[in-house]
Amino acid sequence: xNATINGETLIKLGYPxxxxxxxxxxxxxxxxxxxxxxxxxxxxxxxxMQPANFLEHTFLHSVAQALIxxxxxxxxxxxxxxxxPNKYSVFGAENIEQGAINQMEVxxxxxVTVAGALMPDAHQGYGLPIGGVLATKNAIIPYGVGVDIxxxxxxxxxxxxxxxxxxxxxxxxxxxxxxxxxxxxAGWQGKFRAEHGILDRSEFNMTPFVKNLQDKAVHQxxxxxxxxxxxxxxxxxxxxxxxxxxxxKGKYLALxxxxxxxxxxxxIAGHYTKLAxxxxxxxxxxxxxxxxxxxxxxxxxxxxxxxxxxxxxxxxHEVIHERLTxxxxxxxxxxxxxxxxxxxxxxxxGEEVIVHRKGATPASKDVMGIIPGSMTAPGFLVRxxxxxxxxxxxxxxxxxxxxxxxxxxxxxxxxxxxx
Numbered sequence: 001x002n003a004t005i006n007g008e009t010l011i012k013l014g015y016p017x018x019x020x021x022x023x024x025x026x027x028x029x030x031x032x033x034x035x036x037x038x039x040x041x042x043x044x045x046x047x048x049m050q051p052a053n054f055l056e057h058t059f060l061h062s063v064a065q066a067l068i069x070x071x072x073x074x075x076x077x078x079x080x081x082x083x084x085p086n087k088y089s090v091f092g093a094e095n096i097e098q099g100a101i102n103q104m105e106v107x108x109x110x111x112v113t114v115a116g117a118l119m120p121d122a123h124q125g126y127g128l129p130i131g132g133v134l135a136t137k138n139a140i141i142p143y144g145v146g147v148d149i150x151x152x153x154x155x156x157x158x159x160x161x162x163x164x165x166x167x168x169x170x171x172x173x174x175x176x177x178x179x180x181x182x183x184x185x186a187g188w189q190g191k192f193r194a195e196h197g198i199l200d201r202s203e204f205n206m207t208p209f210v211k212n213l214q215d216k217a218v219h220q221x222x223x224x225x226x227x228x229x230x231x232x233x234x235x236x237x238x239x240x241x242x243x244x245x246x247x248x249k250g251k252y253l254a255l256x257x258x259x260x261x262x263x264x265x266x267x268i269a270g271h272y273t274k275l276a277x278x279x280x281x282x283x284x285x286x287x288x289x290x291x292x293x294x295x296x297x298x299x300x301x302x303x304x305x306x307x308x309x310x311x312x313x314x315x316x317h318e319v320i321h322e323r324l325t326x327x328x329x330x331x332x333x334x335x336x337x338x339x340x341x342x343x344x345x346x347x348x349x350g351e352e353v354i355v356h357r358k359g360a361t362p363a364s365k366d367v368m369g370i371i372p373g374s375m376t377a378p379g380f381l382v383r384x385x386x387x388x389x390x391x392x393x394x395x396x397x398x399x400x401x402x403x404x405x406x407x408x409x410x411x412x413x414x415x416x417x418x419x
Contacts, residue, residue, distance in 0.1 A: 004037055005025075005028055005037060005040060005041075006025070007021050007025065009041075010024055010025070010044070013041060013044060013045055013048065014045070014048050015044075015048060015067075016067075016070050018070065019066045019069070019070065019274075020063065020066040020067050020070050022066075023062045023063045023066040024044055024047075024063050024066075026062075027059055027060060027062065027063055028040060028044075030059070031059045043060070044063070047060055047063055047064055047067070048067065051063075051064035051065075051067040051068050052064070052068065055068075069278055072278075073278050073281065076278075076279065076280075076281045077281065078281045078282065078283060079111060079280065079281060079282050080111070080283075081106070081109035081110065081111070081282070081283060081286060082108075082109045082110070082111060082113075083109075085105070085108035085109045085113065086108060086113065086114070086115060086116070087108075088104060088108055088115065088116035088117055088118065089116075089117040089118070089389040089390060090104075090117075090118045091117070091118065091119055091120045091390065091395075092119075092120025092121075093118075095120065096118065096120070096122050096123070096131075097123055097124060097402065099123070099124030099129075100118065100122045100123050100124045100125075100129035100130075100131065100132070101118070101129075102124075103124060103125070103127070103128065103129040103132070104116060104118050104122075104128075104129055104132055106285050106286050106289065107127075107128050107129075107132065107134050107144075107286075107289055108134075109286070110136070110282075110286065110289060110291070112136040112137050112138070112139040112291060113134060113135070113136055113137075114135045114136060114137050114348060114349075114351075114353050115134075115135040115348060115353075115391055116132070116133060116134045116135065116391070117132075117133040117360075117389065117390045117391050117393060118131060118132055118133070119131040119132070119133065119359070119360045119390070119393065119394065119395040119396070120395050121359075121395045121396065121397045122359075123402055123403050123406075124403065125146070125358065125359070125403075126143050126147075126288050127141065127143030127144060127288030127289045128141065128143060128144040128146075128289065128356060128358045129358070129359075130146075130358055130359035130403075131358070131359045131360055131395060131396070132144075132356075132358050132359070132360065133355065133356065133357050133358075133360050133390070133391045133393045134355070134356045134358075135346075135348050135353040135354065135355045135356075135391055136291065136353060136354045136356070137351070137353060137354075138293065138294045138295065138354070139291040139292065139293060139294060139299075139354060140291060140292050140294060140299055140302055140303060140306075140343055140354055140356075141276070141289055141290070141291045141292075141343075141356055142269055142272040142273040142276050142290075142292070142302060143269075143273050143276075143288045143289060143290070144289065144291075144343070144356035144358055145269070145306060145341055145342060145343050145356055145358060146269065146340075146341035146358045146359070147265070147266050147269045147270070147341075148225075148227075148260035148261060148265055148266065148269075148341050149260065149261045149265035149266075149268060149269055149306055149309035149310060149313070149341055149342065150260055150261050150265060150306075150309050150310030150311070150312070150313035150314070150339050150341060150342050151258070151259065151260030151261070151313060151339065151340055151341045152258070152259075152260065152313055152314065152317065152337060152338060152339035152340065153256065153257070153258050153336075153337065153338055153339075153361075153369075153370035153372060154256070154257045154314075154317035154318075154320075154321060154335070154336070154337040154370075155236075155254055155255070155256050155257075155335065155336045155337070155370050155381065156254060156255045156321050156325060156332050156334075156335050157236055157245075157247060157252050157253075157254045157332065157333045157334045157335070157336075158252060158253045158254065158255070158325075158328075158330035158331060158332060158333065159252070159330060159331040159332075159333055160252065160253040160328070160330050161250075161251065161252065161253070162235045162251040162252070162253065164253070165233065165235065165253045171328075172233050172328065175324060175327040175328055176231060176232075176233065176324070178327070179320065179323040179324050179327060180223075180224060180231045180320065181222070181223035181224065182223070182224050182225065182226060182229070183225070183226050184225065184226050184263075185220075185263065186220070186223050186224075186225070187219035187220040187221075187223050188219065188220075188221070188222060188223065189219075193218065193219070193221070194221045194222040194319040194323075196221060196315045196318065196319060197315075198217075198221075198311055198312050198315040199214070199217065199218055199221070201308060201311070203304050203305070203307075203308040204217075204308070206301070206304055206305070207301065209271060210268070210305055210308070213263075213264050213267055213268070216262075216263050216264055216267070217262075217264045217312060220262040220263060220264065220316075221312075221315060221316060221319060222316055222319035222320055222323070223259075223262060223316065224257070224258075224259035224316070224320070225259055225260070225262050227404070228258070228404065229258050229259040229260075230256075230257070230258050230259075231255070231256075231257045231258075231259075231320060231324075232255075232256055232257075233253060233254070233255055234253075234254055234256060234379075235251050235252070235253065235254065236251070236252055236253075236254040236381065237250070237251045237252075238250060238251075238252075242334075244366075244368075245333075245334040245336075245368075246333070246334065247333050247334050252333065253330065255321060255324055255325075256370070256372065256379065257317050257320055257321065258372060259313070259316060259317070260313045260316075260341060261309040261310065261312050261313040261316075262312075262313075262316065264309055264312055265309035265310075265312070265313065268302075268305045268306070268309050272292070272298070272301075272302040272305065273288075273290065275292070275298055275302075276290035276291060276292050276298075276302075277290040279292070279296075279298065280292070294354065303343075306342070306343065310339060310342055313339065314337065314339070317337065321335075336368045336369075336370060336381065338361050338362060338367070338368065338369045338370060339361065340357055340358070340359055340360055340361045340396045341357070341358055341359065342356075342357060343355065343356045343357070344357070344362065346392070348391070355391060355392075355393075357393055359396045359397070360393045360394065360395060360396055361393065361394050361395070361396050362384070362392060362393060362394075363382075363384035363385065363386070363387065363390065363392055363393050363394035364384050364386050364392040365384055365385065365386030365392075366383055366384060366386075367383070367384035368381070368382070368383055368384075369381075369382045369383070369384060369394055370382070371394065371395060371396070371397065372397060373397075376419060382394065
């Protein structure tokens with residue numbers, strides 16, 4: 001890019017801060033790398049003055065659209081928050097950081113909010129706290145769902161006894177390493193790429209934006225990403241016969257996975273959060289809770305894209321479990337899967353609402369769930385109680401008291417190893 005042109009240059013030219021400058025700098029870097037500064041400034045001044053004339057231009061259209069969208073946003077009135085919001089339930093309040101409480105209190109002030117609850121492992125996130133449950137009337141909040149759309153737990157219970165696993169740990173470790181991929185951008189290449197019907201879904205063609213993400217989805221299908229995601233073998237113990245799962249009392253080998261919709265879901269989250277902020281202007285403290293009306297085209301678009309990302313996340317788990325099941329030669333006795341970072345249409349007090357569960361899972365009466373522990377603690381297979389005050393929800397994790405960022409700051413490596 002022409003080294004003398006930066007954001008300050010464009011501001012002096014008259015460009016507003018934010019998306020228009022980002023789009024302009026990206027276009028300059030990509031399409032004007034060798035052009036003289038004088039030429040660049042003239043072209044971008046023309047776009048600034050008459051953006052509508054450049055909407056069909058080969059590489060200036062994105063800058064023109066950003067400028068038009070910015071002007072439209074100035075005409076949108078800021079939506080007032082409720083001064084007397086509904087109360088919400090808090091579980092395990094003594095262990096929840098203040099930042100999460102503050103975020104939940106802001107979320108309860110949204111004019112579309114109907115009910116809320118905070119799970120015992122809640123901690124501060126973006127917009128809605130992680131571990132926050134929020135029911136809204138006819139509105140969907142992209143950051144209320146979260147970045148890793150449809151992230152989930154999946155459990156396969158095998159007919160393999162504990163003793164066989166303990167006697168053959170090296171084999172299980174070898175297969176685990178061979179059939180898993182972790183890290184940002186990680187995926188499968190060539191003959192190892194997975195096949196699944198999710199890739200043929202018609203929703204991939206619903207907009208050019210979603211269509212452009214299909215190659216990424218193909219590449220990352222069956223991978224797990226980074227952060228707190230994992231694939232692990234372990235032993236699950238049933239203290240008595242479980243009739244619903246049709247599993248007898250005893251100890252069995254099980255495969256447990258935790259991951260979501262990868263780069264596909266993250267890109268969808270970013271795109272529609274930006275869109276929501278453009279059409280729903282909230283006070284600064286609530287800006288990340290911008291919502292889309294479910295009756296709007298944008299709201300329906302996001303709903304379809306969110307559900308596609310959730311199904312894609314499920315497909316990733318299916319691929320991982322099928323590959324590892326084949327590798328170890330086991331017979332699956334039962335499977336359990338549940339997800340978080342999602343929104344559901346449910347009935348609350350006789351009316352349909354959108355229930356956002358960010359880092360929280362559905363726990364209606366008898367719904368099966370999995371609550372994983374930390375690296376040093378066991379996880380639990382659970383069955384929902386249908387707790388009304390929790391909006392039929394349960395925690396996603398077992399006992400997290402802080403974010404990973406805070407843990408890195410507060411817990412030394414020596415302390416961690418000792419623990």
